[in-house]
Amino acid sequence: MGQPGGGAGEMRDTFHDGSRGIVRLAWARRLGLPDLSFSDDGGRLLGCRDSARELVAVELFGQLALAGPTELVKAAADLPDEDLLGGSALLRAAGPGAHALSTAVLGFADDLPLFQPDTEPEVSRGNPEAIELETRCPPDDVSSAGIARREHRFTLMHDGAPVACAAYTVREGLLADLGILVAPGFRQRGLGTFMARLVAHEALAEGFIVQVEAQEQNVGALRLADSAGIAPSGRVASVRLRDR
Structure with a gap:
């Protein structure tokens, strides 16, 4: 690849x-x-x-x-x-x-450069490929990326197998909330950054602002957002409440 x-x-x-x-x-x-x-x-x-x-x-x-x-x-x-x-x-x-x-x-991002790969990538928009990728990744990474809860999924394929996925869900009709997951054996190759920008461009073309919510303890997600050019502009903390 x-x-x-x-x-x-x-x-x-x-x-x-x-x-x-x-x-x-x-x-x-x-x-x-x-x-x-x-x-x-x-x-x-x-x-x-x-x-x-x-x-x-x-x-x-x-x-x-x-x-x-x-x-x-x-x-x-x-x-x-x-x-x-x-x-x-x-x-x-x-x-x-x-x-x-x-x-x-x-x-957040409203304008991102799209880096072109040396060869034309094979990208699937099918759900089975994204689900298969999740089975290849550690549970904590799967939970943090949240691919399954995002409606628009783009999965990078290599030799017929999924190796990276970027997905987004639309928030309040205005923000495209982005998550990225890369198979362990394909990390440190720039694939996550490439897919983040590719999918961000899809979302920007639809008129959305791109949002990334990277867990503070997830160093990899923070680095990926930085490498994609998505600068930090805020913080969020939340807790779920007991049934009342």
Whole structure:
């Protein structure tokens, strides 16, 4: 299989200030906040929905929002940003039964360079190929990439076998949330970066802003986002709540 082409000299700005409003709008809707809640003034936002099944803290471009059931939001409203985004404060505020803590870095792109491989790649959009790739990867990587929960899947094939997959799901009709999974024997070859850019271009062509939510403990995912040119612009932490 040919190696992806291109180099560092081809990198350019991949996210522009004019796209901030789209990202802010999408996250405001996801959190149940009024559309224009996020702004440049940096004030903390509180979103109360008693039907919420999770407690979420999000930092976008330096502004923090906290959303979840009213009593839990009020309990956590005055806690420091770092404690909330680190997740420990969310767990304490959520109380007994809270679980599935997630802390992640958010990156966005509205323009990415597409590096061309030396040979034409074979890319499948079929679900069986993506599912087969998951069986070849460690469970933690499969869970972090979340290929199965993303509707639009693109799988790179090599000698009839799947070796890498990039997939996205559309959030709030505005963001293409991207996940990437590479088979262990094919890592460190630039295939994840190539597929990330290939699928990002598909999403951008459909009019979406690309979003990557990379788990903070997943060094590989963070490096892949960086190599693809998707710069960090925020953080998110969440916990699932016990049945109420």
